[in-house]
Structure formats: structure tokens, C-alpha cells
Amino acid sequence: MNILIIGSGAREHALCLAASQSERVQLVFVAPGNGGTALMGGNVHNVCLNATALDDLLAFAVENVIDLTIVGSEQPLELGIVDLFRRAGKKIVGPTMDAARLESSKVFAKEFMHRHHIPTAGYHVFRDASAANAYVESTQTVFPQVIKASGLCAGKGVFIALDKEQAVNANNALFEERIFGDAANEVVIEDFLQGQEASIFALTDGIRYKLFLPAQDHKRIGNGDTGKNTGGMGAYAPAPLVTDEIRHKVEEKIIKPTLAGMAADGYPYTGFLYVGLMIDDQGEPFVVEYNARLGDPETQVVLPLMKSDFVAALQASVDGKLAEAPFEMHQKSATTVVIASGGYPDHYESGKAITIAGELFTMEDCLLFHAGTSYVDGRLTTAGGRVFSVTALGKTLKESIDKAYKAVEKVSFDRAYYRTDIGAKALNFQSMVVL
Numbered sequence: 001m002n003i004l005i006i007g008s009g010a011r012e013h014a015l016c017l018a019a020s021q022s023e024r025v026q027l028v029f030v031a032p033g034n035g036g037t038a039l040m041g042g043n044v045h046n047v048c049l050n051a052t053a054l055d056d057l058l059a060f061a062v063e064n065v066i067d068l069t070i071v072g073s074e075q076p077l078e079l080g081i082v083d084l085f086r087r088a089g090k091k092i093v094g095p096t097m098d099a100a101r102l103e104s105s106k107v108f109a110k111e112f113m114h115r116h117h118i119p120t121a122g123y124h125v126f127r128d129a130s131a132a133n134a135y136v137e138s139t140q141t142v143f144p145q146v147i148k149a150s151g152l153c154a155g156k157g158v159f160i161a162l163d164k165e166q167a168v169n170a171n172n173a174l175f176e177e178r179i180f181g182d183a184a185n186e187v188v189i190e191d192f193l194q195g196q197e198a199s200i201f202a203l204t205d206g207i208r209y210k211l212f213l214p215a216q217d218h219k220r221i222g223n224g225d226t227g228k229n230t231g232g233m234g235a236y237a238p239a240p241l242v243t244d245e246i247r248h249k250v251e252e253k254i255i256k257p258t259l260a261g262m263a264a265d266g267y268p269y270t271g272f273l274y275v276g277l278m279i280d281d282q283g284e285p286f287v288v289e290y291n292a293r294l295g296d297p298e299t300q301v302v303l304p305l306m307k308s309d310f311v312a313a314l315q316a317s318v319d320g321k322l323a324e325a326p327f328e329m330h331q332k333s334a335t336t337v338v339i340a341s342g343g344y345p346d347h348y349e350s351g352k353a354i355t356i357a358g359e360l361f362t363m364e365d366c367l368l369f370h371a372g373t374s375y376v377d378g379r380l381t382t383a384g385g386r387v388f389s390v391t392a393l394g395k396t397l398k399e400s401i402d403k404a405y406k407a408v409e410k411v412s413f414d415r416a417y418y419r420t421d422i423g424a425k426a427l428n429f430q431s432m433v434v435l
Contacts, residue, residue: 003311004061005030006051006081007072010338010371010389011296013037015072016044017367018303022311029064031057035380036370054081061090068315069093071271074152077292078104082271091318094271095292099262102269102290106150106188109290116261118254120287121146121190121278129175132187136167143167144192149174151183155219155231156345160192195280196425197288198239199298200250202275203327204259205317206268210327211251213305214242215298216426221345223421230345231386234422236335236397237301241279241426250277250285258290270317274298300369300389301334332365335400336391337408337422341372342415344385352382352413360410365393366403368411382413397426 003019005012005028013036019028020043030037033046049056052075061069069085071077071094080097094100101108113120126132136145147170149157157180161167167189174184201212215237221227242250254275262269274291294302303310308326316325341348350372360368369391372384390407394400401423408418 001025001067001311001315002027002065003029004047004057004064004066004069005072006057006069006076008032008034008051009073009296010036010369010386011294011299012072013369013371014300014303014389015070015294016040017369018306018310019070020044022309024309024311024315029060029066031060034370035373035375035383036368038375039370039380051076052079054079054084057081058084058088058090061085062088067091068311068318070314071293074100074103074291074293078152091315093314093318095269096267099267099269100292101267102258102262102273103292104152105186106148106289107186110188112261112265113287116257118257118261118287119285121193123188123190125150126171126187126189127185129171132171132175132189133168135189136161136171137164142191146190146192147171147174148188148190149180149184150186150188151180153180153183156180156229157183158229193278193280193286193288195278195286196241198242198277198279199235199295200242200247200255200275200277201294201298201302202255202273203313203317203322204270204273205320205322206263206270207259207320208322209255209259209273210313210322210325211247211255212302213238213329214247215239215295215302216241217295217298218419218422221419223419228345230340232295232297233338233340233419234336235297235301236333236400236423236426237298237305238333239426240397243283246279246283246285249283250275254285254287296371297336297338297389300336300367300391304367304391304393305330305332305334330393332393332395333397333400334391334393335397335404335423336369336389337404337418338371338386339388339390339408339411339416339418340386341382341384342417344417348385349415350381350383352415354380354382354387354411354413356380357410360407363392363403363407366407367391368407387413387416397423401427
């Protein structure tokens with residue numbers, strides 16, 4: 001098989017590694033890829049095509065006899081790449097443009113959940129600043145409130161307002177200052193959910209589904225979950241918070257009703273389904289958000305823990321035979337730490353020379369996934385806000401955390417930044433359970 005992967009981040013690097021290890025795969029192409037995928041060599045090749053150049057991507061897939069395309073990033077899904085490829089008879093993993101609205105429109109997702117009785121926070125939808133500000137200034141509004149741009153914002157279009165002043169500032173930034181452009185033509189203001197967050201990923205053929213191991217992301221830029229939201233500063237899996245009982249609740253109350261509801265509404269959902277959860281003190285799960293693809297950085301811990309053939313499962317999903325596909329996981333833990341450019345998620349500089357100590361590549365069960373890197377003329381430099389995702393596997397969660405941070409020390413560039421507490425909340429949770 002020849003595989004095409006669409007995207008340029010650490011998630012796509014992880015997808016390339018998983019695909020290249022399959023016995024079914026001959027060649028792996030990634031468009032546009034990054035410095036890490038350029039350095040993989042062997043059967044992996046970067047393609048100089050933008051992830052949103054849909055017609056060019058289809059032409060490449062036809063010309064190079066691509067047997068299966070995997071969509072890593074969200075923008076091509078919003079633009080309808082799955083619809084385009086299917087019309088051309090090309091197999092592709094992902095939801096249609098209509099189904100991808102579960103991610104590309106938070107208004108669509110909230111109205112869908114309300115209609116199908118899927119647990120989520122209470123919400124209101126606004127289309128201008130005056131109405132949104134009138135709502136948050138009402139004496140009946142209880143803070144905190146969560147304010148979200150409805151459209152795609154690379155994980156950054158969310159504000160947690162602790163009081164009226166913060167809420168008004170957020171509304172004005174979205175509607176008046178247009179900091180996220182047309183993605184904030186509609187804004188959702190939600191009740192604040194208390195609890196702990198977790199991420200569950202499913203692969204589905206529209207009816208049947210398989211679950212990957214649950215993970216937990218770290219969205220905030222600073223230690224202790226402080227500061228601005230980012231695309232994710234680290235993750236670990238499996239998340240001990242998601243017990244077998246909670247997982248069963250998620251399946252029965254969220255995943256099954258989501259797939260059934262999408263089918264009933266005329267938008268059968270296929271591909272990867274990401275469910276961002278808030279789990280309250282009673283162990284009840286609520287949907288914080290849907291994503292129409294695998295998450296980043298969670299992919300960098302979930303895929304390395306997959307024991308069975310990843311591509312075989314994807315092939316079964318597009319053929320409607322997912323129930324027959326093996327879907328086994330390693331009995332290990334994985335942690336990934338994101339190394340970012342100084343200043344991220346705000347202004348940051350690119351083009352910084354990168355140094356990687358050779359011993360990193362000899363460390364057992366350690367993987368270096370490139371995100372924002374460029375490899376040109378034998379020179380590796382930074383080319384994004386999140387630069388690397390350093391993953392380590394271990395027999396225990398603590399072992400994987402310790403190994404990941406030892407590996408992080410082997411990577412350096414000017415103003416490199418990373419959180420030092422990835423996984424700490426899980427260790428604390430485990431300690432409380434033991435006590």
C-alpha cells in the first residue's frame with residue numbers, strides 16, 4: 001500500500017511512524033510534513049503541498065496510486081477533503097465536511113448534543129458583542145463562564161472569564177478586535193464545568209467503533225495549568241482518571257449516542273472521533289468539545305502504545321469491516337513533553353538553530369516527534385510555536401515521565417521552553433486512590 005498523510009505537526013510525524021511500521025505499507029508520503037519527517041528517510045517522503053490545497057492533493061493521490069489517505073489536521077476536513085476524495089473513488093480516513101462540523105462549528109456541536117441528550121455544559125449562542133455583553137452583565141449570570149469562538153482556532157479560541165470584566169474583554173476581543181477573524185462570527189458562552197479533563201479517541205466506520213487508550217492533555221502554557229491556552233504542552237496515557245466504569249459511561253452516554261445521532265441527522269460519522277471530557281467528582285462525564293481527528297499532543301502518546309497494526313485498522317474502518325480488525329494496546333504508559341519556542345502562544349521567533357544530542361536516539365523507548373521544524377540544506381531550525389514533542393514509554397507512568405524529561409534535556413535551541421509538571425496531576429491522583 002501507498003499512504004498519504006496530510007499535515008505538518010508532531011501528530012503527523014507520529015502518524016508517519018505508525019504507518020511506516022506496518023507490514024502492509026510500501027511508501028508513506030506526508031504533505032507538507034516537517035523537518036522530522038524529512039529526516040525519517042526510508043519509505044517516508046515529504047511532499048511540497050499545502051494541507052489545504054485539496055485539488056492538488058487529490059491529483060497527487062491519483063498520480064502516485066495512493067491506496068489510503070489519512071487526514072491529520074482539521075482544516076482540510078472543514079474544507080471537504082473527504083467528500084472530494086470519495087467522489088474520485090479514493091479511500092480516505094476522516095469525516096465528511098458536514099460531519100466535521102462537530103469540530104468546525106461549536107454552535108453545531110452544542111445544538112447537536114442538546115438535541116440528542118448528550119451531557120455537556122449549559123450554553124448560549126451570540127452573534128454580536130452587545131448581546132453577549134448584556135448576557136454576562138446580567139445579575140443572573142454565574143461565574144466563571146467559558147467563552148469560545150465557534151470556528152477553528154488551533155485550540156486557542158477559549159477564554160475562562162472569572163468575572164464580568166474578563167467576560168466583556170473576551171467578547172470584545174472576539175467580536176470587535178476580531179482576534180480570530182471569521183472563526184468568531186458566532187460565540188458560545190458556556191457554564192463552567194468542575195472536574196478533571198480527559199481525552200478519549202475512537203476510530204469508527206460510521207456504525208462500529210474501537211477505542212484507543214484514554215489520555216490527558218495539558219492545554220495551559222504554565223506549570224500548574226496557569227496562563228494562556230495553547231495547542232497542548234504535553235500529555236500522557238493511559239489516564240488513570242478514566243476507570244473502566246467511567247469508560248463504560250462515556251461509551252453509553254456519549255460515543256454511541258453521537259454516532260447514532262449523526263447517522264439519524266443524515267451525517268454518518270467516519271474516521272477519528274476525539275471527545276474532550278470533563279469528569280466531575282461523581283464520575284459523570286460531560287463533553288467539553290469534539291474534534292474530528294486525532295489530537296495533538298495526545299496522538300504522540302496514544303499511537304506508540306498501539307500494539308496491533310494501525311494501518312490494518314484504518315483500512316478496515318474505510319471498508320466498513322472495523323469489527324474484524326485487531327485493536328490491541330501495549331500494557332505500558334507513555335508521556336510526551338512539548339518543547340516550544342519562547343513567547344508561544346503569543347509572539348515567537350523562528351529560524352533558531354537546533355542541537356540534538358546523539359544519545360537521545362539510543363535511549364530505550366524514547367521518541368522525538370518534530371512539530372515546528374524545518375530541515376533545509378542540512379540545517380535543522382525552528383519553524384513554529386510548538387517545536388518538538390518528546391515521548392517516552394515506561395512500565396509505569398512515573399517511569400515514562402522520568403524518561404521523557406531526561407530525553408528533553410538532550411534537545412536545545414535559543415529560548416526553548418517546556419512545562420516541568422506534565423503528568424504530575426496523574427501521579428497525585430494515583431496517590432489519592434492508593435491512600
